[in-house]
Amino acid sequence: MMVIQHSSLSQTIDILLNWCADNDILIDPRLQVRGDDDGAIGVYSNDICVIDPGTSLVHIRKSSVLSARSCCLSEYMPHIFSGPESQLTLSLALYTEMLNARSSRWFGYLQSLPSHTVDLPLFWGHGSSMDDTSHDRDAALKWLKGTEVERCLQRQPGLSLEAINSYYTDVAEPLIKQRGLSSIPNLKGFHRAFSLVSSRAFLVDAYHGLSMVPIADAFNHSLENQVHLETEFNVCSQCGSFEECPHDDDDDSGDPSSKNIHSPVNLHAMPRQDTIHSGLMDFDAYYEMVSNAPILPGSEVFNTYGETLTNAQLLCQYGFVVSFNENDHISWDLADVYQSFTNTSVKHSLTLSGLEAGYATVLRNLVFHGVFARLSESSLVYRHSEAPHSDLCLDGDGKISHQLWVALAFPFCVEGNGDNSSQESFDVISVLDKLKALFELQLAVEWQVEIGVASGDSSRRHCGNPTASRLVRLAELVISLCSQRKNSLGAHVSGHAAELDLNAILDAVPHDMHRTRDILNMVITERSILDSCESSWKELSAAVFL
């Protein structure tokens, strides 16, 4: 195993920067790579002037990135570019170089990486029960039940601890032992490599795929960010060529547009100001970190690891959370929604597959039918366009996504369509008409609530109206979905999170139990989102007056 011989973070950074110079990684002199008191690295502006957007600040020679293509065991590795397997393959690539220690051509870079396994929830259940963090880990694991963190962990079965351990035993260890690297491998070391890949890797192009990119990975994350990595993804997947190459003929797709199209990832339409090199430079040989916002003198320069990442996603992949995250939301899948029907008095005759098929059909036809033409007028439903994991969610204000609204309202609107209501075929137009009428009525009632006319003649006109009855049942479902979720938060803990004074519990947790504190803060956020949604729909339901 590699032993770091340096005595301080600044020495580590010096070694890194010397290695960068030797490996043709060019950093604008107005940037400074610096350590902080916690031993972490960040990038800062050390200029006295603002650095303009569109400035190319770091050039990273493509051959300097560490990937399954470039590592010492490359010829024995599959080249997989996406999905869980690409993370495992890159972990193996990184681990082999870590085992090579000083003889690795990335030693100067590797010695600058965190020397411990990044603290991902994935590993919390499997640390030593003897160490002084075990109490914190155990408490955090109990509180994360039913939260978005648990859902994040479950969403990637291919990257569960069991899957990682099996990959190590079945693939990584045998290959490393067979090739006889300088150090003996062990599972703990592989976990560290995996955690570094999870928290630092970039998908750069069709040749290197997921890669460790020195210096690009020294920037910390913020939603208010100033730089991003720019790469040309569509290079030749066999030789990395940006130009025409002999492998072009190997592409038998017959689609000429699939060959060597150089559409950049993260392209910002700004004039480029290359300040590093005044002479001739082969730009195709580099990836670049480019500014996308003004960088103030002396400030830290941030990248974003994803514009839509929630705290649960940040914690699971990168091991940290931010204090206020506007992306935080609560998600369900269709099976959860279906389950909620059976937990209420709402009668329906749908099967889960009927709901899945109906939901998909309705979503495809929504726009043409204008169901949500007046969506912007609603204070309870929002248009959810980004769907990295789930469409069925509540946003940070407790509004439901239009997809969740459809999934919940569909059973009431499909009933009465003959015997097909439990089948996968139904009269689409009739269902869309009912959904539209339902949403229009909801807007009218929302308006009544807003102006304070929650009783009186205007609402009595809903009496006996089947659309009004659907609206009440929809509200019942939303309320039930929220309360079920609240009851499942920290489900193990004596008493449901829904009833506990979570702020008092948080106050009593010592500050060094940061995992428990982070998770409790998330439980508090999730409960307040659910409370807010539940109370608005109760108010709406009370205003319908059947």
Ligand SMILES: C[S@@+](CC[C@H](N)C(=O)[O-])C[C@H]1O[C@@H](n2cnc3c(N)ncnc32)[C@H](O)[C@@H]1O
């Ligand atoms: C790509 S690295 C960034 C460089 C890193 N600070 C280092 O010392 O090498 C990602 C890691 O930096 C830390 N990090 C990045 N952004 C952060 C933020 N906004 N708050 C707290 N930690 C952050 C986390 O530990 C994360 O796993």
